[in-house]
Amino acid sequence: MLAQSLSASLLGVDGVPVRVEVDVAFGLPSLTIVGMAGSQVQEARERVRSALRNSGFELPARRITVNLSPADIPKDGTSYDVAIALGILAASGQLPDVTRMAETALLGELALDGAVRAVTGVMALVAAARASGIASVVVPAGDEVEASCVSGVRVLPAATLGDVVAHLAGVRELPAAVASPPPPWAPPANVPDLADLIGQATGRRCLEIAVAGRHNLAISGPPGVGKTLLGRCAEGLLPPLEDDEASEVSRIYSAAGLLDRRRPLVRQRPFRAPHHTVSTQGLVGGGPRVRPGEASLSHRGILFLDEALHFRADALDALRQPLEAGSVTIARVEGALAMPARFSLILAFNPCPCGWLGSATRQCQCDEGQARRYAGRLSGPLRDRLDLWVTAEEPRHADLDGAEPSSAVAARIRAAWARQLARQGRANGELAMGAPAARLGLPPLLGTLLQRRGVKFRLSPRRLERVAAVARTVADLAGEADIRSEHVDEALHYRPEAAA
Amino acid sequence: MIGVGTRQEAIPQESGRSKRRLAPDEWVGWRDVRMGHLDAEAERPYWIALSLLPGIGPVGFARLLARYGSAQAAWRAGGAALQVLPRQVPDAPLAFKRLARRGVLTVARKVEADVRRAGGVVVIALDADYPRALAEADPRPPVLYRAGEPDAFVAPAVAIVGTRRASGYGRSVTQELADELARAGVTVVSGLALGIDGEAHRAALQAGGRSVAVLPSPLDRIYPPRHRELAAQLVATGGALVSEIAPGNAVGRPDFARRNRIIAGLSQAVVVVEAPDRSGALLTAAAAIQLGRELYAVPGDINADGSRGSNRLIADHHASMVTSAAGLLTAVGFASGGRPLSVTTLSEIEGRVLYRLLEKPGSVEELLHRTDLPTSALASALTLLEARGLVTSYGGATFHPTLAARRIGQAR
Numbered sequence: 001m002l003a004q005s006l007s008a009s010l011l012g013v014d015g016v017p018v019r020v021e022v023d024v025a026f027g028l029p030s031l032t033i034v035g036m037a038g039s040q041v042q043e044a045r046e047r048v049r050s051a052l053r054n055s056g057f058e059l060p061a062r063r064i065t066v067n068l069s070p071a072d073i074p075k076d077g078t079s080y081d082v083a084i085a086l087g088i089l090a091a092s093g094q095l096p097d098v099t100r101m102a103e104t105a106l107l108g109e110l111a112l113d114g115a116v117r118a119v120t121g122v123m124a125l126v127a128a129a130r131a132s133g134i135a136s137v138v139v140p141a142g143d144e145v146e147a148s149c150v151s152g153v154r155v156l157p158a159a160t161l162g163d164v165v166a167h168l169a170g171v172r173e174l175p176a177a178v179a180s181p182p183p184p185w186a187p188p189a190n191v192p193d194l195a196d197l198i199g200q201a202t203g204r205r206c207l208e209i210a211v212a213g214r215h216n217l218a219i220s221g222p223p224g225v226g227k228t229l230l231g232r233c234a235e236g237l238l239p240p241l242e243d244d245e246a247s248e249v250s251r252i253y254s255a256a257g258l259l260d261r262r263r264p265l266v267r268q269r270p271f272r273a274p275h276h277t278v279s280t281q282g283l284v285g286g287g288p289r290v291r292p293g294e295a296s297l298s299h300r301g302i303l304f305l306d307e308a309l310h311f312r313a314d315a316l317d318a319l320r321q322p323l324e325a326g327s328v329t330i331a332r333v334e335g336a337l338a339m340p341a342r343f344s345l346i347l348a349f350n351p352c353p354c355g356w357l358g359s360a361t362r363q364c365q366c367d368e369g370q371a372r373r374y375a376g377r378l379s380g381p382l383r384d385r386l387d388l389w390v391t392a393e394e395p396r397h398a399d400l401d402g403a404e405p406s407s408a409v410a411a412r413i414r415a416a417w418a419r420q421l422a423r424q425g426r427a428n429g430e431l432a433m434g435a436p437a438a439r440l441g442l443p444p445l446l447g448t449l450l451q452r453r454g455v456k457f458r459l460s461p462r463r464l465e466r467v468a469a470v471a472r473t474v475a476d477l478a479g480e481a482d483i484r485s486e487h488v489d490e491a492l493h494y495r496p497e498a499a500a
Numbered sequence: 501m502i503g504v505g506t507r508q509e510a511i512p513q514e515s516g517r518s519k520r521r522l523a524p525d526e527w528v529g530w531r532d533v534r535m536g537h538l539d540a541e542a543e544r545p546y547w548i549a550l551s552l553l554p555g556i557g558p559v560g561f562a563r564l565l566a567r568y569g570s571a572q573a574a575w576r577a578g579g580a581a582l583q584v585l586p587r588q589v590p591d592a593p594l595a596f597k598r599l600a601r602r603g604v605l606t607v608a609r610k611v612e613a614d615v616r617r618a619g620g621v622v623v624i625a626l627d628a629d630y631p632r633a634l635a636e637a638d639p640r641p642p643v644l645y646r647a648g649e650p651d652a653f654v655a656p657a658v659a660i661v662g663t664r665r666a667s668g669y670g671r672s673v674t675q676e677l678a679d680e681l682a683r684a685g686v687t688v689v690s691g692l693a694l695g696i697d698g699e700a701h702r703a704a705l706q707a708g709g710r711s712v713a714v715l716p717s718p719l720d721r722i723y724p725p726r727h728r729e730l731a732a733q734l735v736a737t738g739g740a741l742v743s744e745i746a747p748g749n750a751v752g753r754p755d756f757a758r759r760n761r762i763i764a765g766l767s768q769a770v771v772v773v774e775a776p777d778r779s780g781a782l783l784t785a786a787a788a789i790q791l792g793r794e795l796y797a798v799p800g801d802i803n804a805d806g807s808r809g810s811n812r813l814i815a816d817h818h819a820s821m822v823t824s825a826a827g828l829l830t831a832v833g834f835a836s837g838g839r840p841l842s843v844t845t846l847s848e849i850e851g852r853v854l855y856r857l858l859e860k861p862g863s864v865e866e867l868l869h870r871t872d873l874p875t876s877a878l879a880s881a882l883t884l885l886e887a888r889g890l891v892t893s894y895g896g897a898t899f900h901p902t903l904a905a906r907r908i909g910q911a912r
Contacts, residue, residue, distance in 0.1 A: 202864050205875040358896035360668075360863050363776070363805040368664060368694060391897050393865045456887050474876065489880035489887075497895045 003090035003098060006105040006134060007083035008125040009068075009075045012290045012330070012337045013255040015121065015128025017105070019069040020080060022087035027063030033084070035068030038076035038289065047078075047110045048085045055114035055161045060092040074334060076289045078109035079119040082138065085110060085161055086168065100168045104156075105129040108140040114161040116140045123247075123254035123264065126150045136176075138164055144177035146264035149250060151179070185240035185267040187410075192232045195405040199395030203230045206390040206494055207346075208409050211237045211302070212416040213473030214427035215466075216323065216345040216385055218308075218496070221392030222362070223355040227348040230392065231304045234346055235271035236406040238301060239414045245300045248340065252299055256292050270301030270343075276310040283311075284318045284328045290337055295322045298343035308347035309377045316382060319345065323385045326430070344429060347386065351375065361394060387429060387466045389496040416476040428472045442468055442483050449485055453492055467491045530558075530638045533565040540626035545608030546571035547624045549599055551643040552607070552746055553582075555589030557758070558639035575604060614748030618720035620647035620741070631742075633657065637765035637791050641744045641758070645719050648740025652712050657687040658832055659767035659788075661760075661781040662696025662774040667806055668861060668894045670696055670774035672902075673798050675703040677771060679903055680825035682709025683837030687739070689714065689767045691759055692727050696773050696781070701730055703903075704739075711739040714762045716754035718747040723754045742766070760784040761791075769794035769832045771822060775809035782809050785819065795819040796828060844888065844908060849873060853881045854890060854905055861900040 002023050009018045031045045052059050066084055068075050083106040089095040107125050108116040119125070122143045127150045129137050136154035139147045144157040156174040158164045166172040194204060203219060203226075210217035211234055219227045241249055250266045253259045259266070274283060274294045285293030294303060303319075305311060322328050326342035351357040352371035357364040364371065420427050442450070454464045468483075470491035475483045550556060550564065550571050567584050568574040574581045578600065582592050599607050615622050623630050624643050629650035634640050658681050662670055678688045678700040688704035690697040692713035704711040711734050717723035719741060722731045731741055744758050760780060764770050764787035772795070775781035788795045797819035800807025813819035822828045829836055846854065856862070856870045867878055882899060885891035890905040 199865055201868050201875045202879070205879070360896065360898040364665060393863050393897055396865060396869075453883070453887055478876075486877070486880040489883040490876050492883040492887075493879035497893065 001091045001093065003087050005083040005087040005090065005101055006129070007080045007107060008105060008128045009073065009079070010077060010121040010124060010255055011073060012285070012339045013121075013124060013252045013292050013296060015124040015126070016070075016073060017128050017132040017134070018075065018080065018083075020083040020087045021067040021069060022084070022091040023065045023067075024060055024062045024088070024091040025065070029061040029063065031059070031064045031066070033066045033068070035066075035071040036074045037068055038074060040076050040078055041068070041080060044078065044081050044084055044110075047081055047112065048088065050112040051081070051110040051114045051161050052085055052088065054112060055165075057089060057094055057161075057165075058092075059088065062092070064088060064091075072334065074289075077120065078117075079107050079121075079125060081110035082106040082108040082116060082158075082161065082164060086164065089165065095165060095169055097169060100170065103135050104168065105134045105137045106164065107137060107143075108158065108164075110161060116158050116160060116164065118143050118261070120257040121255040122146045123149055123259070124251045126153060126155065127251060129153065138167070138174065142261060145180070146254060146259055146261060148177050148179040149182075149247060149265050155179075182246075182265045182267065183263060187407075188235060188268050191236040191271075191406075192229055193236060193406045194233050194409060195403055197226055197229055197233060197403060200226055200230055200392055202494075203227075203390050203392050204404070204409070206388045207231075207234055207237065208413060209470060209473050209477065209494075210234070210344060210346065210388050210429075212413040212477055213387075213420070213470065214344045214429035215387035215470055215473065216429070217347070217388045217390070218386040219346065219348040219390055219392055220351045221355075222359050222394065223350060225392045225394050227392045228306050231306060231346050231348045232273065233406060234302050234304065237410045237413055238269035238271065239410070239417055240267050241269055241300060249300050252292050252296050252340065256297060258297070270298050271304065272298040272301070272343075273304040273306060276305070276307045278311070278315060280312060280315040280318050283315045284322065284341070285339055286330050290330055290332075290339075292339050293328065293341075295319060295328055295341040295343060296339045299340045301343055302346055303343045304346045304348070306348045308349040309374060313377055313379075316377070317379055320379075320381050320385070323382075342430065345386070347378075349378075351391075358391065359394070383496065384460070384462050384466075386496070387470050388494040390494060391497075412477055415479070416473065419476045419479075420473075428469045428476070431469060442471070446471075446483055446485060446488055450488055453488070457492065457495065459495060463495065467495065470494065528559075528563045528566045530562045530640060533562050534569075535565070535626060538570055538626055540624065543571050543626060544622075544624055545604050546575045547626075547643055548608040548611050548622060548746075549604045550575060552599065552611070553592055553595050555582075555585055555587050555592045557587070558641050558761075560585040560587065561642040562639060611746050611748065614746070615645050615719065618645075618647065618718070618747045619735070620645050620719045620747075629653075631766055633768065634762070634765045639761075640765060641762060643744070643746075644762075645743045645745070645747060646740055647719055648712075648735040649738060650740075652687060652710055652738060652740035653766065655685060655687045655710065656832075656834075657689045657712065657767045659689040659763045659770040659784065660696065660700035661690055661763060661770065661772055661784045662810070663776055663779050663781060663806055664693050664695035664697075665776075665806065666695035666699065666774055666894075667804065668892075668896050668898045668900050669800065670798075670806065671699045671894045672861070672900045674699040674773050675903055676825045676906070677773065677798075677822070677828060678703035678709075678711075679707045680829050680836065681834075682707035682711070684829055684834040685709070685837060686829075686832070686834060687712055689763055691716065691756075691763055691780075691784075692722070692724070692731060692741075693780075694724055694726065698727055698730060700773075701734060701739075705733055705737055710737065712766060713739070713741050714759050714766065715741055715743040715745075716756045716759040717743065718745045719743050720747040756780045757783055761787040764788040764791050764793050767793060769796060771796040771798065771828065772810045772813055772819065773798040774800055774806050775813075776806050777808045777812075779809045782813070785813055789818060794832065796822050796831070798822045844890070846885075847881075849877055850881045850885055853878065854885055854901065854908075857891060857899055857901045858905065861898050863897045863899070867899065 130153040141157040141159040147155040155177040167174040322341035354365045356362040471487040474487040564574040631653035682704040688711045690700045760783045770788035797813040
């Protein structure tokens with residue numbers, strides 16, 4: 001006999017609805033799972049077998065074939081266990097009425113005793129089920145808070161396989177989870193505050209502009225002057241996620257298995273600071289079972305690379321695509337897979353191996369070629385995508401007195417952010433390339449000024465576009481509707497300096 | 501037994517057979533060479549061919565001429581001539597054999613063709629356009645490769661040299677000195693290196709003057725490659741490139757020591773701006789002393805590594821101290837060419853920033869304290885001053901007023 005149940009599969013950070021078809025036929029007793037099922041799915045046979053027996057059901061001694069459709073996308077994970085078990089029950093006549101099963105997606109891993117265990121990426125899976133028109137979803141008990149973040153679908157938490165069967169048979173209804181309103185956003189605790197930073201007036205200013213306009217920032221400077229602290233202060237300056245952004249980011253974290261199950265909706269804008277030994281895969285995502293990398297985990301937030309020149313060259317280079325397109329594309333034999341990755345990048349690095357190149361107080365000890373090779377680790381295309389460049393200076397003793405705290409800066413950033421969203425619906429740093437001067441409302445006179453400065457300072461047209469976008473943010477921070485020449489000149493001050 | 505050792509040392513080692521051979525420590529220089537009778541055209545191929553042999557430097561060449569009377573005779577003597585050289589290079593006999601097999605005329609013609617292709621000419625010490633200042637130097641290179649007009653060597657020349665890793669201060673002073681010299685009609689000589697050298701050439705060009713670069717490499721391989729464009733500009737503006745190394749040769753390392761001797765030889769005075777200990781610029785200074793050229797040094801920060809060598813030249817009384825560009829000009833015996841004053845209008849904020857910088861160069865953080873401006877206003881003021889060419893950071897953290905800015909300062 002033939003039966004089918006509904007489930008969903010995780011592909012990158014998105015869910016894909018999966019139809020579990022079960023055929024119980026005469027023949028040598030066996031249980032076969034087909035449909036590009038990975039090893040975790042193959043092991044479902046043993047879990048399902050025990051769970052069925054230990055829940056008081058019977059695995060028919062027949063030739064059982066399970067097909068996961070669509071059969072052309074690779075499937076991994078343990079979220080199909082419940083659907084496979086129910087499919088077998090229906091196909092072997094142990095669940096007579098299948099009407100409910102036809103409109104309910106089943107998610108969950110089975111323990112050998114029949115308990116339903118949590119799975120990764122519930123939010124994305126439920127969202128996929130809803131998108132395909134399914135009205136209710138059975139999720140593992142404990143995952144219902146996360147699942148409830150998806151609206152427009154009935155979430156039914158189940159603790160055991162018996163509960164699921166009872167519900168589908170109409171014997172005992174599973175109570176639907178009630179979505180609780182997400183807790184209000186609170187500024188993140190335990191992040192460094194700008195008040196703790198000594199000196200770095202230009203660095204502070206650049207950080208403010210970078211966060212306010214979602215620009216990419218490069219911080220270079222000698223060791224020990226506070227580059228890392230400055231970069232880390234960005235986290236405390238980020239405004240909360242907008243509602244649609246929050247569910248988007250939460251889905252990514254859900255797929256990565258990084259959600260707090262009790263407070264699943266991410267409200268805090270991501271700030272990720274991977275170590276420089278991270279692999280290319282870890283940075284942009286990928287792997288045999290495609291997982292989001294740091295780039296996607298920083299979506300709508302900030303990716304901070306400290307000691308940026310010590311990252312693998314291919315890893316750094318792999319960031320070019322997300323910086324350009326706002327997403328990561330992983331190419332596979334089975335097709336390309338896109339994951340959102342629209343972040344602003346903050347890089348901190350020493351200008352040369354010893355770190356003192358260009359310093360006013362100490363002589364650099366590196367030889368010319370060494371220093372150039374070191375700086376060359378940052379490829380030209382990546383360089384071009386960094387809007388703001390600041391050289392961190394050694395603090396002076398006079399700088400030790402109190403500086404502006406993060407909260408004051410964050411307030412200005414939120415105001416500037418609101419101004420950008422109201423005007424163009426996105427941040428200045430996210431405006432696509434090409435003729436941004438016109439789109440940014442740069443008056444023709446200032447366009448000419450910018451061109452002239454570009455000739456004087458030998459800046460590429462792409463660099464000038466970046467400067468124009470930064471000038472727009474400077475004006476937004478000043479609360480001004482129009483860009484003025486001093487805004488352009490300030491933006492130009494943060495250009496990369498071609499070492500003489 | 502006592503005294504046997506000393507007696508043995510006192511006994512001359514040579515026997516009568518090799519009487520005419522020069523002892524290794526016997527100094528023979530160009531002062532011992534008589535060249536009046538030599539025909540430049542007949543000698544030229546032999547000079548070129550001989551200069552290609554490994555181990556033949558200016559001193560060795562002088563010995564050959566002193567011993568054999570002409571390069572042609574030395575060439576004919578063949579392997580025996582090589583014995584005269586002060587430095588014995590194992591490869592030399594083989595190299596000589598190879599050149600001899602090709603024939604001296606073929607070899608010389610090939611070199612001349614290579615030089616022409618690189619845009620230059622071969623100048624031997626017998627030629628009329630061999631640089632006058634160098635002709636008085638001892639030792640002097642027998643063969644030079646030159647791109648640019650011979651006129652470049654007519655005017656008096658002063659060399660400005662220094663470290664490749666120049667500080668903003670070093671660059672700024674270099675510009676000022678080179679500008680002052682160039683305006684007074686003095687040719688600025690340097691080594692085309694990054695840092696001080698490049699700054700000196702550039703400032704001389706900008707002042708509308710002439711500048712000569714002595715290369716550590718052949719004419720067809722400008723070193724450092726980053727200054728290729730600068731080298732072309734030097735030639736285009738009446739200056740010249742000079743090299744002691746034949747073009748078209750196998751790849752060799754840049755020869756800085758030989759370059760530095762030519763720099764000193766071409767100049768009546770050498771100014772060292774910023775040199776750390778063991779800097780190549782100190783070799784130029786040593787060459788200047790050896791050749792009897794005037795030596796000047798610019799005092800630097802006593803705590804900065806980059807100024808240790810140049811400061812020591814002053815401390816040890818090898819070099820006179822440069823206290824101002826005008827002072828240097830007077831010391832080397834020239835009248836100031838005058839400076840055009842520039843007039844420019846600045847906003848109150850820009851004026852304040854520039855005024856503070858004219859007092860003393862400083863970093864952004866320092867300027868914030870000294871000008872009492874908000875970060876954003878200082879940033880835009882600095883960009884504007886940079887765009888007008890009044891301020892520069894030389895790629896570092898410290899901002900300096902430029903020559904143009906100092907002229908405004910003086911006009912006030």
